[in-house]
Amino acid sequence: MNSCCFICVFAVLINKVCLQVTVEAVIGGSVVLPCSSTQHDHKLQDIDLSWRHNGSIIVVDIIPHRTSPMTQDPKYKNRTETFPEEYLRGNFSIKLNNLQHTDAGQYICYILHSSQYQTVELIINDSVSTEQGNQGETDHEGMGPSLPLLLVCIILLVLLISVIVFIVVFLRKKVLNQLRGSHS
Template identity: 55%
Template sequence: MIISIYFICVFSLLINKVSLQVTGDIGGSVLLPCSSTEPDLKPQDINVHWRHNGSKIVYDIVKAHYSLELQDQQYKNRVESFPDQYLKGNVSIKLNNLQHTDAGTYSCIITPSSDLHTVQVIINESSSGNKTNDQENEGKDSEADRKPLIWVYIVVAALLTVFINQLIY
């Protein structure tokens, strides 16, 4: 009974977590902020997973080193992090050369602390370029971008529940 109450509390806290919103221009850059709230974590003990719309691998930081092995091709050579900031718990990234397809929700998952941060990226419409193509692509991209990240919240809450369950028993 205690576990299920805990699960509901954690789940509702995660769902109600405020998402930050940043805006950028086509060809420009945006900073996606993320930092650990755990004061005792050492950079070499944490893993950071940046995801776009819940599934696309944007950037991974594994034991204080970035890992590009599984990075989605869409983000190759367009993402920077700030290794000198890892000691301060800052695992923000900068996304360069923005494209229409970059619009959407980015999640930063820090383990083992279970920190979850989300950033909504909005791309300003280009004043140059083909308006017809922009409108066609906008409709297609925005449909995918509206998908909620509810499964991420459920997985994190379930992992926390299992962890607490192990501590209790």
């Protein structure tokens, strides 16, 4: 029983750590910060979501059933776009426009009703690279975990596989010993 719990903890760690993506964009450009829920049967009254920059700055709160105005840090006023037509499908991505150096950093998308969160690291470059195209917008292709994060995920995965192999070998020996004991 304890080994199963250990495997579950590793699986959760791998899942949580690997949810971070890195997105690159340029000064003055726009970028879509991805966030989606694993649930796809959302009701408007259940949607309650917050985007935060560097832990505490309110980028935008998405609460479609509330009639009061959105809370938002003044530096994001008129620079964020949401996609309400996507909410019921579990897509809570946002678009940041007119990017500035101060926009770089970590963005966290908290999906409150399901206790999920996703992390996006935004890197701001001074000029457009050939991979980003002329608009300075990122596309969803090629977005994945950053290299250090990928290494952490690989290490955790190797540890998880090692634990599973150890458990299988241990259980196999135990069963073989029991079989030998019953034949004596």
